[in-house]
Amino acid sequence: MKPLTEQEIRASFVNCTKGEAKRLSVPHDLADRPWDDLDFFGWRDPQAPDRGYLVAPLADGLRGAALRSTHAPSGQNRRSLCRLCLTAHTGGVSLMVAPKAGKAGKQGDSVGAYICSDLACSLYVRGKKDAGMGSRLPETLTLEEKIERTLGNLTAFFAKITA
């Protein structure tokens, strides 16, 4: 994806207020991120470990979502599947909850999905990051098809957030 600026990132959020988008912590090392290998930009807030963010260049523009991960101390030894990139992790997948956009979100509506805890789906798909033995299901898709699938899953996730 194209490298993002802090301004673009802050302007992309669909499910938080302008004030929240202004205050949330955007990484300072944007220039050093492996943009060529990213299909979306995801990060965890180092100051608030239960918070995560992802920003994706979707067909209708740049879309960002603020997420909260739930602590799941059980199942650390159980393998679970990221719903975006379909990488199987042992203990490396979190239930991320995104408040819905607009009025529904203010009333407490949210959308949850199991997502790689480090939000590094793009790197797992490309084999640049390893989630351990058996983390990739045997499949015949090409890398491009897997990337497309990840983006398709992301589009569906955002559609639920903004529905």
Ligand SMILES: [Zn+2]
């Ligand atoms: Zn993933």
